[in-house]
Amino acid sequence: MLRLPKFQVAAPDSVAEAVALLEQHGEDALVIAGGTDLVPNMKHELFTPELVVSLANIRKLRGIKQAEEGGLTIGAMSTLSDVAASEQVRDGAPALAQAASLVAGPQLRQMGTLGGNVMLDTRCQWYNQTYFWRDALGFCLKKDGTLCHVVAGGNKCVAAASNDTAPALMTLAATLVFEGTGGQREIPIHELFLADGIYNKKVRGEILTAVRIPALAPGHRGAYGKLRERGSIDFPLFGVAARLDVAADETVAYASLAAVALQARPVLLKRSAESLLGLRPGTRDFERGVDEAAELAYRQCRPLDNVPGDSDWRHEMVPVYVRRTLLAALEGSGPVHHV
């Protein structure tokens, strides 16, 4: 078995203590939530922190609550299986419940948390490997080296955002509550991510404490579609979240699409979603709108050889999954998944 490097563990009772530890130790400290991603990454020597700050004892980070102003507040340490099973989330944010239900496999969802999935490290087939393997290959620019094996001669890391819940939260216009030594702040999720595979988030040294989902418009429909080879365990080869708000006049008043497992950040497919606005489901125009949305998504999404598998096939699946996920959202079915 691969060995874990040696490290210290701190398990404070409060966020304040946790962020103080992070500030004190700087780059030598990392946060652990469920550990389902960090532990294997540490075994691969991708991270070798001296101190691991566990959030397990901070009780207020758990739980799913109806917010006073409407919408949901989900503690960052809520497990993915709790999020997937929650009636409140299934009713109030169906795409999120579906995305959470398809992360990894059942055992990992029991440990893995929503906050951990939002803050997931980017992934690449040339990066998520053992030290020996990466050394034999020649270290890449995401870790220990200067080469890119995805884009020959590339000098910008294109490791893929692989968090299923991120696109779902983006279509839901969720905001993220971070706490640092300077206090709390709340930022919209679509502003969190950067196009840099080495570290694809704007925030450092702060702890994600909660995810807030605004109250949904009446007529909200949402779904998530996930492409992967097996029916469980695997990270997405492509993931897409769809949202359609159907107004009282039965036309699409608002639409949103977001995709993941392409490049370093999850992306909003704005033009694609716009092609559905004002259309009435059940009409030929709507069908054409869906086709157009799928075609625009195909043009915008360019899968790279960053995650394992056939990137041409992944590309071909973009319009298929966009179309199927939109229709699933409309029907109130989903998730779109092959098993």
Next chain:
Amino acid sequence: MAARDNHGTDAPWKEGFQVVGRAHPKIDGLAKATGQAIYTDDIQLPGMLHVKMLRSPHPHARIIEIDVHQALELEGVHAVLTGADLPKKYGVIPWTPDENALATEKVRFTGDEVCAIAAIDEDTANAALKLLEVKYEQLHAFLDPFDALERSEPQIHDEIRGKEVRGNVSKNVKLEFGDVEAGLEAADAVVDDNYFFHGTTHTAIEPHCAVAQYSPHGVLTVWSSTQITHYVQRALAHVLEIPEAKIRVIQPCLGGAFGGKSDPFALEFVVAKLAMITGRPVKCLWTREEVFYAHRGRHPMHLHYRTGARKDGRLTAVDAKILIDGGSYSSFGLITTYYSGQLLTGPYDFPAYRFDSTRVFTNKPPCGPKRGHGSVQPRFAFEVQLDQIAEKLGIDPIELRRKNFQGEHTETVNGQRITSNGFLRCLDEVERASSWKERRVKLPRGRGLGVAGSMYISGTNYAVYPNAMPQAGVQLQLDRSGLVTVFTGGNDIGQGSNSVARIIVAEELGLDPEDVRVVAADTDLCPVDLGAYSSRVTFMVGNALIDACRKVRKQIVQAVAEDWGVPTARVWMGLGEVFDLEDRERTLSTREAFHLTEERFDTLGATGSYNTPELGGDYRGGTIGASPAYSFTAHVVEVDVDEETGRITVENCWIAHDCGRALNPMLVAGQMEGSAYMGIAEALLESHDVNRFGLHAGPSLLDYRIPTSVDTPELHALIVESLDPEGPYGAKEAGEGPLHPSVPAISNAVFDACGIRLKQLPFTPGAVLTALRAKTGEPAPVRA
């Protein structure tokens, strides 16, 4: 003396089988389920050191210099080994010893073992690895078998066993039986096509592990997760240059093997040598990544077949040319090369056959035997080709197979003796169970049914080192407590061979199965069995057990009959009791019967053995693939093809397997389901691949995709019992044969579903979409 006796197919006692033929849980099932079973890695000895290995970062390179000084100086490091410490070459096949435990002059694939470090714990050993310095001179790496075939320089191996190697050819076998060209000319239809079977590996859940201890008296004990205890003992003696009598090899409980633990491996030699040097017990547990490098999995094969048939479907000739990608070492490759041709000659009869198989070395992890060794790949190509013939001639694919059935008690075109053969019943069973006739043509588009058949060996008469001694030996000890202990060299690798031993002994001696214990795979305690490979254990150890049991049974019956003053024919034993058949009031417990017998004959026990009869064709290599009995299988697979995503879903797999007599139907069904699962996995998901840098594409259980429970279709095991005249009570193998047809049956079902022929493995969704487009003439999407 009894080695070649046949024991018949009947129950040993007049009133039929008491134990055989019923479902019995595995002998070690509860121990495994509760965590009590002791695997090799569970062994902890006082003062034990831990080993880590340095591996080559290059696919092909010459070693210029190894500097171990800094590593040796690290506190906690006890010893460092390099190739120079273990210079003797070995190989599981004595004709092709081309491996060193640690590389001597060259490394031949990324992951080849170079140095080994023993330290007080794993972390210290790992830290010391980073202090080793090795200088390499890189050489051209052969990643493509065609390149290896065409280019002879640089050679991956210069010589093996003093014999020069021809370029990078590991083995070539050309054999021809009958007049192939005439047969093809006489045919009304000839199909000529190419097929590719990719590499796959075993993925046993337990990684390889070995522990060694060296006593002050010079006795070396090695515990190893091996399926070939006896061969490991011989290989250790050869490499370490100490007598076999000074070596004890023990196989603890094993977490799966599938052929991946049937070579001697570097870690066994390394822990042994380090235990001898340090005087401490030494353990090495490989990581999952290292298991992928150890490999010995399915050989990738490029296969070309030409098959001719008359209008009525009767085959006239088969012509095969196969290029086999062997990876970096020989392993079982000599056998693989023969098997790729020799095992195709059933269950169908064809009058002319030729094969030309070439195995080449490449700079990749070494290939070897995986479940269905050497014959799964050609079977895939041939069974798809048969479907193409059926299509061409307008014959139902099951009917075509029936028409070419070779029959029972016959001889194949390459001179192999066929005894029992239940293949027709296998076809009947899958045809019935799948409602083939009613459903095949009526299924909606995207749904299809496909059939395929196969044959496999129940052991072979080719021991890897030639000798006239029995292939299987057993010993029984009958205790005064009523307990019988079986000592067998046979390796239980999870297939249930110890459970089979218990059932046979309980049946023969009329015991409650709980009163039989099995001690297996310990070379100090158990008579030699050659090991768990070639699906030989039930057949051979089973026969040896019957042989041994009948010797003591005779004594027990005689002692009881004398005590009772009745003829021996009146004594009956069953489920722990001994009766007088004509006076049911007169009974003894088995325990009491053992006492009477021990009083009459002294300490009770017996040995038993089995050896194969003379078999095989009268030509060089004619014994390779010659088996005392062959199993037969037919599958029908039902698929659903999503023509938009290209994804194939197997909805149902009906598996009919002729296993002779099912000694324990529960275990037989388990083997059938497990085999089909593995075949479907190879067809749809798994790929053991080396990337353009010569590195394994993803040596982890995340990247190497084996199906999860939600990816596994409904598997329907349909046991067919043909009762083989030479098998124990008529039993044959069940562990490997049922894998073969799943792969071609999927391809054939996809053809039925949407009219495309998948001839290249694996059947990825991308490949399906490409084939669908090729059929309709639609252009591939352009990446805008």
